[in-house]
Amino acid sequence: MPKDSGIGASSKRREDVRFLTGAGNYTDDINIRGQAHVYFLRSDVAHGKINGIDSSTAEAMPGVVRIFTGKDFEGIGGLPCGWQVTDRHGEVMQEPPHPVLAQGKVRHVGDPIAAVVADTAEQARDAAEAIEVDLEELPAVINMKEALKEGATKVHDDLTSNLCYDWGFVEENKGAVEEAIQNAAHVTTLELVNNRLVANPMEPRVAVGDFERGTGNSTLYTTSQNPHVIRLLMGAFVLGIPEHKLRVVAPDVGGGFGTKIFHYAEEAFCTFAAKAINRPVKWTSSRSEAFISDAHGRDHVTKIELALDADNNFTAIRTETHANMGAYLSTFAPSVPTWLHGVLMAGNYKTPNIYVNVKAVFTNTVPVDAYRGAGRPEATYQLERVIDKAARELGVDPIALRRQNFITEFPYDTPVAVTYDTGDYGATMDKLEEMADIAGFAERRKQSEAKGKLRGLGINCYIEACGIAPSNLVGQLGARAGLYESATVRVNATGGLVVMTGSHSHGQGHETAFPQVIADMIGIDESMVEIVHGDTANTPMGMGTYGSRSLAVGGSAMVRAAEKVINKAKKIAAHLMEASDADIELKDGAFSVAGTDKSVAWGDVCLAAYVPHNYPLEDIEPGLEETAFYDPSNFTYPSGAYACEVEVDPDTGKVTIERMMAADDFGNVVNPMIVSGQVHGGLAQGIGQALLENCVYDENGQLLSASYMDYAMPRAADLPNFEVDHSCATPCTHNPLGVKGCGEAGAIGSPPSVVNAVIDALNSGGKDVPHIDMPMSPARVWAAMNGAAATGHGTAEGRSLGGASS
Amino acid sequence: MYNFEFEQPTTVADAVKALSEEDAQALGGGQTLLPTMKQRLAMPSKLVSLTAIDEIKGVKKDGDQLVIGGGTTHGTVAREAAASYPGLAGLASKIGDPAVRNRGTMGGSLANNDPSACYPAALLASGGTVVTDRREIAADDYFQGMFTTALEEGEIITAVKLPIPEKSNYQKFEQPASRFPLVGVFVAKYAGGVRVAVTGASNEGVFRWTEAEEALSGDFSASALEGLSASAEGMISDIHGSSEYRAHLIGVMTKRAVTAAA
């Protein structure tokens, strides 16, 4: 029987009522009396030297309050990078400065040169057009391989080259991997591109800076996934504002997908300018601006080799990746191709020898950072593609080949430094085979062929690491932040609770799911619990939401705080009932004394805590409010098996997804409906990456896919009805809820199954096509089938980032 | 958007007068012009809205031709031409989304002559006539390359006359992002012969595929096109498809249009 409340119930998302009825409070809804508006004049060239800026005409234009340039920020810090990677040779990465406004040079289309603050946004834009910038265009480097050549144009003059780092992992494995590859019975090699993406949350970024002259306090309202992180980075590293004088608020946020984790120049600018002009300053990104100023995602070019013995056991994996950093290091950029990517390279398989090499490269493009899955989709994609290719080369069943190599015993230490606590890959594969009706596929293929279509079936597994932790380990790995989470549980006198969490909801449904946990712990109605998040003024220092960490880490902190509350409440109850605390039980919203019929209601205990007339004041303080910080001892490892069935129109190359199945192991599930929704969204984005989305620069660094006219977003009609299941649950062994995280799985698990399915379809039609890079647009599929050119100049093929497709 | 003045005349004569001012521009459904203005790529000093002029709206059958007012929305064409000219109605029903179809007009689409617009293919394949406030222009003379037409400054398309074919069909292969045609082919069969117009594909905008017209005029079937291929020369090559791919799609879409029409 499905539950109708508490853990395991599909409680309806309470926040949706306000989102769907126009009652949300998004950052752009915030308008402060007297606010001015800023327009950023951005570079229209990828690389250029600023010889001068003449803003005299613009300054005299109507409504203009002040025009800022790089000069105004000379004494001020740049945007910091939150992760320092140490390379193969023990050297730390090259870390260029990242100014708020360009200092002498622009390094990508969209780099802000000047900021015009005016009474209205239109006036600011009018004036920006009157600014004369003497910009000397320089040659740009876009192609990663070109960027690493001797004598290449440097993105940053002060660095020795465009190489940010050359990372080897695990360096000690290198020799053994080489040997295993030499001794292998079979080696499958695959070169591929993980296409660059633009996150495109529905709500573009917004920042409103405010300065209170009376108190000297600054406030920033911003579209962020982690307001405390922004407060720390911006306060301590950029503007020098102590945290007690700075408040950061991220109210309702309309989607983030990673791109709203990072600290951006516009946030620092609005906070700085508000004080400088003594007026609130607001910036609202246009969609066009988002394309050239939001951090992009993915953009890896990889060569992977899989070695097998004569019995088809995996013996070694070696990968070599070029990862695009863009022109500057965005907040967590260096960690994505390394610690979020290399450590996942074992996948679900017991491959004994693994070596991962990553060269991170600066180019004259928008910075690249985490996007839904961040590093893990890139790892999963190459691994699951090369396994599929190996199965095809060896003529073995791709499911059997995977099963044969599954890790089956837990905990399992991978050769890439992590320990999987638990999992059951056979179980999710069994489930998938049942859902996907693999046995019926041959018949479905026949039906497609009768319509003149090719049909393919693709499957893959995935493993991911969520709730990145523990802090002391990530510190050794280069993180410049802790990765715990916090929660304060405040019980009110009449028994209702407010949970102030350091996690942040930007669509995930925390306001619904978190109360389900508390309601279960106490035995009260979910409606008695309210979740507060997103404001540094009323939540404890927390690290925010990304990497599928909210419930696993933030939820655990909440559980720990609630346990403290309950323990204290038991003491109060014991006093009221004149019993020993050890005998007190809490169930269905009432405390009782074991073995007696004595009982006192939750609400009465809460009231006693705040009206402590009959209260053990000598032993415990009044009040009922506790805070906990939770630092996990390990990652969590969700896993699963996905299947996709496609039809390919051989005349046009158009791919349609006919069926998409996901069998996930998320450990315990608090709200199955929300979890399914998270998987649906992830699948849509994964299918978007596989078939549609592509961020394309031309050789001069102009963004060709700079609007929805050219950047193809997935739409409902592109997607089938998803079949998702999360009944295979191996609860996480190291957090109190046994939960693993589900936010990114869909985006991690789906691209390889889509590509595997298309390759299967083409091969069934007699086309010996080993690989097609994503997105598998009709043009690319047709070209692959016919050995022709897919697209024109300035395309992803044209830029051929690291040489994978050259 | 820059500031502009706005006028909404109710007769063609008043609209022509208003448009005689320098930098005045006609506003149809605004589905192309307004986004362009928002991006500050166009800065008319005055917009002359045509939406209140009843005399340029509506779909009428006049003998063996259909007369469609220049201010008629795509949505109206989709509904009201369905019985008389289903090939055209089918085309209109697939332009953009409902909001675009309820605002965008045939006159606006033809005046703009986007190389990827749908209506130009219908007009050219129908051998129709563009009627303006001052003259009539045959389809074959009207299109003069991408975004270029025979229209003069301030000239208003008041109507379009389309001879109704015996059979017709439009096949649109969508560009994945914009969902405009990557290649669109309109095939129309008349007693006197077949006309085939191709949009989306060429750097010169809409054009007639005369080899296919000849083949189909003798035998209106997909098999008549066997062995025929459009040349990739002059075809658009961009991030969504090479010129070879577009040329290939012309063949595929023409066959499909013939099959659907026959």
Ligand SMILES: Cc1cc2nc3c(=O)[nH]c(=O)nc-3n(C[C@H](O)[C@H](O)[C@H](O)COP(=O)(O)OP(=O)(O)OC[C@H]3O[C@@H](n4cnc5c(N)ncnc54)[C@H](O)[C@@H]3O)c2cc1C
């Ligand atoms: C999301 C979206 C999807 C679209 N998809 C498609 C598609 O798939 N296929 C397609 O063909 N189109 C598509 N369009 C374009 C759409 O059809 C436009 O409506 C059309 O191109 C322009 O018509 P309009 O009436 O909106 O003209 P406007 O935008 O008002 O004007 C366009 C130009 O025509 C001029 N003009 C307008 N009316 C007249 C007239 N009567 N006489 C002379 N000049 C005039 C204007 O001065 C201007 O220069 C799409 C548009 C959008 C926004």
